[in-house]
Amino acid sequence: MNTTDDDLVVVSPLMLEASSVRRGLHGGCVVRAGPHARRARRVEAVLRQHPARPVAVAGVAGALVGGLRPGDLVVASEVRSAQGTHRCRSAPLLATELRKLGLTVHIGPIVETDHVVWQPEGARLALDGAIAVDMESARLLDMIASRPAVVVRAVVDTPTRSLLHPATVPGGIAALSALRRIGPALRRWAAAAGPRKVLLAGPRSFCAGVDRAVEIVERLLDRQEPPIYVRKQIVHNSRVVGELERRGAVFVDELDEVPENATVVFSAHGVSPAVRRAASVRRLDVVDATCPLVSKVHGEARRFARDGHTVFLIGHAGHEEVEGTLGEAPDRTVLVEKPEDVETLEVEDPAKVSYLMQTTLAMDEAESVVDALRARFPALSGPGSDDICYATTNRQDAVRVVARESDVVLVAGSPNSSNSRRLVEVAQREGARAYLVDNVHEIDLEWLVGARTIGLSAGASAPTVLVDEIVDALAGLGTVEAQERTTATETVNFSLPKEVWHR
Numbered sequence: 001m002n003t004t005d006d007d008l009v010v011v012s013p014l015m016l017e018a019s020s021v022r023r024g025l026h027g028g029c030v031v032r033a034g035p036h037a038r039r040a041r042r043v044e045a046v047l048r049q050h051p052a053r054p055v056a057v058a059g060v061a062g063a064l065v066g067g068l069r070p071g072d073l074v075v076a077s078e079v080r081s082a083q084g085t086h087r088c089r090s091a092p093l094l095a096t097e098l099r100k101l102g103l104t105v106h107i108g109p110i111v112e113t114d115h116v117v118w119q120p121e122g123a124r125l126a127l128d129g130a131i132a133v134d135m136e137s138a139r140l141l142d143m144i145a146s147r148p149a150v151v152v153r154a155v156v157d158t159p160t161r162s163l164l165h166p167a168t169v170p171g172g173i174a175a176l177s178a179l180r181r182i183g184p185a186l187r188r189w190a191a192a193a194g195p196r197k198v199l200l201a202g203p204r205s206f207c208a209g210v211d212r213a214v215e216i217v218e219r220l221l222d223r224q225e226p227p228i229y230v231r232k233q234i235v236h237n238s239r240v241v242g243e244l245e246r247r248g249a250v251f252v253d254e255l256d257e258v259p260e261n262a263t264v265v266f267s268a269h270g271v272s273p274a275v276r277r278a279a280s281v282r283r284l285d286v287v288d289a290t291c292p293l294v295s296k297v298h299g300e301a302r303r304f305a306r307d308g309h310t311v312f313l314i315g316h317a318g319h320e321e322v323e324g325t326l327g328e329a330p331d332r333t334v335l336v337e338k339p340e341d342v343e344t345l346e347v348e349d350p351a352k353v354s355y356l357m358q359t360t361l362a363m364d365e366a367e368s369v370v371d372a373l374r375a376r377f378p379a380l381s382g383p384g385s386d387d388i389c390y391a392t393t394n395r396q397d398a399v400r401v402v403a404r405e406s407d408v409v410l411v412a413g414s415p416n417s418s419n420s421r422r423l424v425e426v427a428q429r430e431g432a433r434a435y436l437v438d439n440v441h442e443i444d445l446e447w448l449v450g451a452r453t454i455g456l457s458a459g460a461s462a463p464t465v466l467v468d469e470i471v472d473a474l475a476g477l478g479t480v481e482a483q484e485r486t487t488a489t490e491t492v493n494f495s496l497p498k499e500v501w502h503r
Helices: 015-025 037-049 091-100 121-126 137-144 168-180 183-192 208-223 238-247 273-281 292-306 320-326 339-344 363-376 390-405 418-429 464-475
Strands: 009-012 029-032 055-063 073-081 084-087 105-112 132-134 149-157 196-202 228-231 249-252 263-266 285-288 310-314 333-336 353-357 408-412 433-437 453-458 480-486
Touching: 009 015, 009 037, 015 029, 015 055, 015 168, 015 183, 029 037, 037 137, 055 137, 055 168, 055 183, 073 091, 073 137, 084 137, 091 105, 091 149, 091 183, 091 464, 105 137, 132 149, 137 149, 149 168, 149 183, 196 390, 196 464, 208 228, 208 238, 208 263, 208 292, 238 249, 292 310, 292 320, 292 353, 310 320, 310 363, 320 333, 339 363, 353 363, 363 390, 363 418, 390 408, 390 418, 390 453, 390 480, 408 418, 408 464, 418 433, 418 453, 453 464, 464 480
Parallel strands: 009 029, 009 055, 055 149, 073 105, 105 132, 196 453, 196 480, 228 249, 228 263, 263 285, 310 333, 310 353, 408 433, 408 453
Antiparallel strands: 055 132, 073 084, 073 149
16 A cells, blocks of 8 residues: 555646646646547557556546636546446545645536537536536546546636636636646545455444434424524534534524524523523423433432532533533532542542533543542542443543554544544544544545555544445545454434424
8 A cells, every 4th residue: 555656647638737746746646638539549558557656637627517617627426428428436545635736626416428519518517506517538538447546637717717718728727727737636645545454443423412412402493484493503514514404403602592482492401500500591392302310410400400419520610411411510520531630639528529420521531530539539430320421431442442453543523522532532542543634635645545444433523424424435446345343332322402393
């Protein structure tokens, strides 16, 4: 999987395109593909000579939709022709590298035709989702066959500026200039290409509490006219939030952003009693999506406080779950983030002290805080059962297993997801290089160079589709052997609140 500077073949249809790409590659194997049979044979000969090298098709194209300008790049998600469709699975990975170079990049289908496309034909092609058109890519992908391949095209003309437009010359200059800049990204893409094994940590993705919270909002959107207001993010994942927003959910930070008498959903992370009182004052129709395991911690906080205990809440400052739990007994609850915090703690009665935990912590780190608390306060008592939720623990156990076998571990999850960040930390403590990615576009190809085994998981708030998209993109770099590593089977389900059933 290690590559040299020449471990890449670039096929460019015309001399100017090939020359521009070659200048950016500072050499390398660039072959012209033109329309003539002799040049097609030249490409076939180069491919036979280098049977293992990944191949990039690079040249110019015409834009079919608005928003694309001369000099913009189109990375094909697929290439269509009268003969069929070629999928370009690693397109998101290459697009990320191109954007790092400061280039404007669009991802989408390219359609191949055997003639120059004018309007209104271009508009008809765009109706099926194609964003650009060229005259060679599908034919070249037929020749390239199953080896890793990408197609990147620089826009020359647009729907409002055809090839006969006076601006074609500067548009062509802009396109060729963009092609000269793509070399470093193509190098990185080729360096990351190769077969690999993907170890899928199981369980991964949605837990029962997240499933319940998302379903609550979806059912409300099905049964009521939008908008449906949600205080904070329903779960900490940008994909989930974005999809619900498109359906009519409105996410707010505070209740004063919600009109009186409107429906508002409390997120899975829970809220303080003060928030509940504010909702009542504003006469809001409240639907509570708090995870039952978070509600359990809230109940424990109230019980310990009623018994006159000082409650140590082990968690991360500013996290919504922590803010909600602190609000149950703010005068009797102290946030403790790390073992070092314990040294300076002072309490009213050392004989009446208890601890609780944020449900999404890493168990080993949380236990180190408990050990420090117990050493300082021997009378320390804890909850009747673990506060860290079963799903968090299960996902961490599974990540430990795959991390021990992996060169790199990728965790799908948003940056504000505590449980997702903990998965990365767990993998790193096992000695693996581990990274949190909100989506496939955040994968850095440099992470994958030389990595033959990739561990893959997703936080409890991340949908399964994120994992599927990552596996698909990796398969565009070479053959992927996907293997499950399941350490637990989850059968937990939480019932929906009566407010959802009775609407």
